[in-house]
Amino acid sequence: MLKPQNSPTRELVNVDGLFAFKVDYDRTGAQERWFAAELDTALEIGVPSSFNDLFADQGIRDHVGYLWYQREVRVPRGWAGERIFIRLDSATHYGDVYVNEALVASHQGGYTPFEAEIAGHVAAGKTFRLTIAVNNELTQATIPPGSIEATSDGRRQQKYMHDFYNYAGLHRSVWLYSAPATRVEDITVVTGFEGGTGRVDYTAAVANLSATAAVSVQVLDAAGALVATGDGAEGAVAINDVVLWQPGAGYLYTLAVQVHDGGALVDEYRLPFGVRTIEVSGKQFLINGEPFYFTGFGMHEDHVTVGKAHSNAQMVNDFSLLEWIGANSFRTSHYPYAEEVMEFADRHGIVVIDETPAVGLNGSFAGVFGGAPVSTYGEHFVNGDTAASHRAAITELIARDKNHPSVVIWSIANEPNSSEAGARDYFAPLAQLARDLDPTRPVGYVNVMFDDFEKDTITDLFDVIMLNRYYGWYLQNGDLASAEAVLERELLGWEAKLGKPMIMAEYGADTLPGFHSLYDQPWSEEYQSKFLAMYHRVFDRVEALVGEHVWNFADFATSNGIMRVDGNKKGVFTRDRRPKAAAHELRARWTALNN
The missing domain is CATH 2.60.120.260 (Galactose-binding domain-like)
Incomplete structure (x- = not known):
């Protein structure tokens, strides 16, 4: 749409x-x-x-x-x-x-x-x-x-x-x-390049197109100059001396789709797009044929008073903090963000892992949220009705965001149960649906800590391995030495099992701003910094690890319960966007990595 x-x-x-x-x-x-x-x-x-x-x-x-x-x-x-x-x-x-x-x-x-x-x-x-x-x-x-x-x-x-x-x-x-009655209803753009020449394959759906009407396209560069033209509602055009959309440099062209009838302009739609390629090759994630390393966060649309409401002012502030800290990417955890956010990422060269709202598909979480653990897949929980809604969520996400150059991975779920009987039967058709809807981007899901490489039954269905891990927080709490050994063993296990690029999609520790300690004391600002530093040591020793997304960008509101006091405190910024000590540590690491 x-x-x-x-x-x-x-x-x-x-x-x-x-x-x-x-x-x-x-x-x-x-x-x-x-x-x-x-x-x-x-x-x-x-x-x-x-x-x-x-x-x-x-x-x-x-x-x-x-x-x-x-x-x-x-x-x-x-x-x-x-x-x-x-x-x-x-x-x-x-x-x-x-x-x-x-x-x-x-x-x-x-x-x-x-x-x-x-x-x-x-x-x-x-x-x-x-x-x-x-x-x-x-x-x-x-x-x-x-x-x-x-x-x-x-x-x-x-x-x-x-x-x-x-x-x-x-x-x-x-x-x-x-x-107008005759209008452009949809556009799909797929880009590539060879040498200095860009290729733009386009398809436009036009409602009420008469036999006498004609569809044409113009490609304009960032300054508005005409660089290519094409005829027909479907085709391909070449851009000479193409400027690629790159991480950190979000160069955008415009595809102007026009409908003329009898020499008069009937409708025009202008779609910004970037020329770039995405590829998974062995253990590498490639953008424009070059290895890319993700630095950034899982985030939330969450602000004081307005909750999940979109605000352009707050969006600009959040992106400014991403730039300050050296982040080059984020995941839309755990739902599609406002279209204005995607457009801002396009313009500024921020890489996005785009996620559906499929979170909570895990019966073992019932014990965490006040009930007894239950099996996940069956008529009582994740069933045919759930799958139908999940298919709709994937379809609508891709339909909305397919033309954003910033989007490089479709994430179809966060932390589902991937070890129980029924998981593979549930997820195999969903992974295929995402590929059918968009063959140009990798498809993934985010694996939960309970279902490691020895238990998981579905990650081989996907193009990238995305993991949420909290060794040193929910497990081995306060014992970073033991946590480091467990983390490295697991990452090497995934690397040996699948040989695919891995992104640490979540890792973090709850931290109270202003709480300090000389010791490895959980909840202190020092512990958060040491926790992250331990993970980074391990990441640097694992060849297939191609990205690190800290959980979370900022503290955020959660449901009522004794496990959270005034929300989740894993942010490296407070909910009102003040930096904790870990923010400065991340800035030093990520600025060096991205330079």
């Missing part, structure tokens, strides 16, 4: 701002047709935002179910005769969209966009009532999965097995846009 844009043939209106807001405590909103009239509420809410931390009301913060948003929207008066669409960049985790009294769109999945054509329900120059019902529930049929339990006094509580808070709401922007 192409992101809406302003162009010579399209117009785009942002619908963010203050919405009327009502919590559906009794789950009666749809039955009582709240969408059919002005919401009976005094509450207002800012969009984008998570709803959970905005109000001084425990009942709102803990609500499980539907939340209703509403505002009046005016259609620009010049849009008569145009196709008109409403688009939500996300609704976490489910959204129903009403225009006046008509249900125009529904979508399951909290991190990818959806839209509906509404020209039949609105008029140019007139207002309409936009109502959005958002549901934050997680079940065994959703990605990520969860369950809902009722307390003795009738309250509904959301249970889930992932270690970050279940923020929900309209986290990203809402848009109204116009497009």
Whole structure:
């Protein structure tokens, strides 16, 4: 799905701002047709935002179910005769969209966009009532999965097995846009190069293309100069003296797809893209034929008050800290990030491992989150409904992000159970689906510490080995010497077993800012630094290790529980982005590595 844009043939209106807001405590909103009239509420809410931390009301913060948003929207008066669409960049985790009294769109999945054509329900120059019902529930049929339990006094509580808070709401922007009847609906770009000549293979899907219409493309360089042209909705063009998209140097071209009919421009869509190649070769990960070593973090979309809401200002600050510390990459743990983040990474040459929301597919985690461990694969837990949602998540992620040069790996799950019976049958078709949808990028998943190279049954299905390891924290806590021996043994075991490039996708230790110790004392800033230094010694001794992503970039909110005090403290920055001692240690290492 192409992101809406302003162009010579399209117009785009942002619908963010203050919405009327009502919590559906009794789950009666749809039955009582709240969408059919002005919401009976005094509450207002800012969009984008998570709803959970905005109000001084425990009942709102803990609500499980539907939340209703509403505002009046005016259609620009010049849009008569145009196709008109409403688009939500996300609704976490489910959204129903009403225009006046008509249900125009529904979508399951909290991190990818959806839209509906509404020209039949609105008029140019007139207002309409936009109502959005958002549901934050997680079940065994959703990605990520969860369950809902009722307390003795009738309250509904959301249970889930992932270690970050279940923020929900309209986290990203809402848009109204116009497009002509004949419009470019999708574009796929695949790039390569030989010597100084770049190759761009493109395919454009055009709706309502008449027999007299013609499709053509122009390639513009970063200065806007024309460097190549092509005819047809599908083809290939060459770029002479090509400038490659490189890590740290995000050079972008623009592919302008145009539709003409009778000599008149009917539609135009401009897609930024970079020319680069990705390859796994033996134990190496290659970008543009050169070995690449990942330095960076697993991150979260997580900020004080607004939760998972996208903010351009906070995004710029986070990327500035990535640059300061010497990071060249990050993983979108554990869900697709806002499209603005992907575009920023494209422009600035930051490499991205792009991940689906498939986290918590592991029955052994039940013991960690307050229950008894259960088997993972079967009708009671990860079942056919889960797989269907997982397929949709992979499909929508790749459809949205396939043209971003910054994206170099599709990560289809984080820490699933990979040793139980049923794991291979579940993951083999999902890995194949990702490859079928995009044959140009490696596919991976992130392996959990419980399922080492001797127990794992699925990692051979994937192109890269991505590991989360916490020796010295959850195991061998406070004993870094023993942890170092165990870590090295395991990495060498993976290297011998599969001979593929390995990325340490998570490693870290919870740290209280300002807590200092002369000793190897967990939770101290000194222990975090020593912990990371131990891992780095091991990494430098393992040939197949091609990347290190510290967990985490910054402290973040988690669910209630005795295992976390005010959230996860493994960040090398605090939640308000102040550096801990380890940040300075990482800066010294990564700056040297990347130079």
